[in-house]
Amino acid sequence: MSTKQSKNNLYLTTFTQHIGAKGLTEVTENANDPRIVRTMHMLREALLELMEEHGFERITVKDITSKAGLNRGTFYLHFADKFDLLERITEDMMQGLRKIAQTFDPLDLVMHESRDTPFPFTVRLFEYFGKHARFFSVMLGPKGDPAFSVKFKEFMQVHLMDKFNEFHYSDDRMPVPWDYLMAYLISAHLGIVQYWLEQGRDYTPWDIALMFTRMTQLSPIQSAGLKK
Amino acid sequence: MSTKQSKNNLYLTTFTQHIGAKGLTEVTENANDPRIVRTMHMLREALLELMEEHGFERITVKDITSKAGLNRGTFYLHFADKFDLLERITEDMMQGLRKIAQTFDPLDLVMHESRDTPFPFTVRLFEYFGKHARFFSVMLGPKGDPAFSVKFKEFMQVHLMDKFNEFHYSDDRMPVPWDYLMAYLISAHLGIVQYWLEQGRDYTPWDIALMFTRMTQLSPIQSAGLKK
DNA sequence: CCCTAAAATGAACTTTGTGTTGATTAATGA
DNA sequence: TCATTAATCAACACAAAGTTCATTTTAGGG
Numbered sequence: 001m002s003t004k005q006s007k008n009n010l011y012l013t014t015f016t017q018h019i020g021a022k023g024l025t026e027v028t029e030n031a032n033d034p035r036i037v038r039t040m041h042m043l044r045e046a047l048l049e050l051m052e053e054h055g056f057e058r059i060t061v062k063d064i065t066s067k068a069g070l071n072r073g074t075f076y077l078h079f080a081d082k083f084d085l086l087e088r089i090t091e092d093m094m095q096g097l098r099k100i101a102q103t104f105d106p107l108d109l110v111m112h113e114s115r116d117t118p119f120p121f122t123v124r125l126f127e128y129f130g131k132h133a134r135f136f137s138v139m140l141g142p143k144g145d146p147a148f149s150v151k152f153k154e155f156m157q158v159h160l161m162d163k164f165n166e167f168h169y170s171d172d173r174m175p176v177p178w179d180y181l182m183a184y185l186i187s188a189h190l191g192i193v194q195y196w197l198e199q200g201r202d203y204t205p206w207d208i209a210l211m212f213t214r215m216t217q218l219s220p221i222q223s224a225g226l227k228k
Numbered sequence: 229m230s231t232k233q234s235k236n237n238l239y240l241t242t243f244t245q246h247i248g249a250k251g252l253t254e255v256t257e258n259a260n261d262p263r264i265v266r267t268m269h270m271l272r273e274a275l276l277e278l279m280e281e282h283g284f285e286r287i288t289v290k291d292i293t294s295k296a297g298l299n300r301g302t303f304y305l306h307f308a309d310k311f312d313l314l315e316r317i318t319e320d321m322m323q324g325l326r327k328i329a330q331t332f333d334p335l336d337l338v339m340h341e342s343r344d345t346p347f348p349f350t351v352r353l354f355e356y357f358g359k360h361a362r363f364f365s366v367m368l369g370p371k372g373d374p375a376f377s378v379k380f381k382e383f384m385q386v387h388l389m390d391k392f393n394e395f396h397y398s399d400d401r402m403p404v405p406w407d408y409l410m411a412y413l414i415s416a417h418l419g420i421v422q423y424w425l426e427q428g429r430d431y432t433p434w435d436i437a438l439m440f441t442r443m444t445q446l447s448p449i450q451s452a453g454l455k456k
Numbered sequence: 457c458c459c460t461a462a463a464a465t466g467a468a469c470t471t472t473g474t475g476t477t478g479a480t481t482a483a484t485g486a
Numbered sequence: 487t488c489a490t491t492a493a494t495c496a497a498c499a500c501a502a503a504g505t506t507c508a509t510t511t512t513a514g515g516g
Contacts, residue, residue: 224396
């Protein structure tokens with residue numbers, strides 16, 4: 001009773017260790033705590049690995065925690081469910097993209113397109129994709145989340161395409177409606193990102209960015225170098 | 229015992245009413261039986277409606293059958309699980325696409341592109357998308373299945389793009405690698421389909437097909453009619 | 457080094473959906 | 487009319503979800 005220095009903290013044990021399936025982001029965790037950092041990292045990595053293999057749909061919380069080597073209860077200490085986890089990862093990545101987007105200047109583009117050099121902003125984006133290749137590769141791939149592709153497109157729309165709104169004529173003078181042209185270009189660029197990741201990044205960000213410059217200036221037929 | 233004409237079929241009751249979670253497509257049903265036709269139809273419609281609302285991931289077999297007004301057991305009479313159901317619907321739609329693809333002739337394209345008229349093959353495709361708008365709209369949208377987008381791209385690759393392989397120069401003479409150009413174009417076209425469905429089909433198949441013709445011939449900058 | 461706050465663990469429990477089974481009822485079509 | 491077969495119903499074992507609480511482990515400031 002005295003040798004073991006007793007349990008004098010019995011009446012002061014931990015409160016509210018739990019998140020609750022509803023209160024999704026009401027958590028104010030100490031993000032500096034190395035235990036939390038580690039846990040988060042393990043869970044994120046485990047989720048991406050499992051998604052790569054089976055797709056988000058087929059994964060259970062049990063799978064995630066056992067791959068992460070953590071207790072299932074620990075998961076619920078931080079996230080309401082697997083959707084919550086995915087959202088948090090996604091939001092972080094989008095933050096990263098938005099930060100890069102701040103450096104974007106449309107006038108820069110005009111300068112570079114006339115001299116067959118890649119647009120530096122595009123290079124920076126691809127460097128980011130490369131840095132987080134696993135995430136983007138999974139999320140934009142066949143096992144990924146189609147809602148993320150939409151998010152990504154919205155990002156391009158707002159941060160890139162909308163900057164050029166002022167430069168085009170009124171709709172009746174255009175060969176193709178403005179909004180359809182935007183849909184075309186955004187999806188085309190997304191397609192390049194997907195293909196590049198799929199191929200294991202066989203070109204440098206610089207090379208890819210140069211392709212963008214060229215494909216924007218040439219018609220598809222010219223880009224193909226088709227024999228007539 | 230005699231008034232009710234008895235149960236003389238007791239020893240001949242139905243065998244193997246069930247599919248089994250593994251034997252996915254081992255079923256040889258009489259697809260003409262109106263009961264089956266009706267059941268299939270109800271299940272398909274229910275699935276699409278629910279996907280539109282909550283996405284495939286959030287749906288349970290219970291949801292599907294209760295929306296379809298059927299017994300849950302009936303579902304398992306025809307499908308192993310919800311994935312199986314989705315696959316069957318998808319396969320049917322792809323069949324429809326392949327059938328249209330048979331009518332494709334690349335030489336046709338050369339004829340039409342020089343006179344600013346839509347490519348009839350493209351018109352036919354969009355008529356099909358329109359006819360099955362709910363399916364394509366859901367599956368290619370944010371609540372859909374990213375694997376289907378990939379399937380769809382492969383379809384375009386095989387049935388459209390590969391036909392032009394012979395017409396291009398060797399890679400070192402091209403402004404952009406051939407495979408990247410294909411990824412760009414395929415994704416761009418997919419994007420138009422998605423956008424068109426999203427907008428509630430605000431143009432006719434003919435109009436959309438004409439946009440394709442033009443965007444293939446003009447550079448994005450020309451398509452935009454950008455002020456210099 | 458010790459001690460406290462907080463994170464992680466482990467075990468139990470309820471609930472919900474799954475996939476299966478066998479018996480019964482209802483519809484089809486020859 | 488009647489044999490066949492689809493659909494229904496009720497019951498089952500099972501797996502994972504989400505929650506709770508007591509206990510153990512860890513981090514880091516005094």
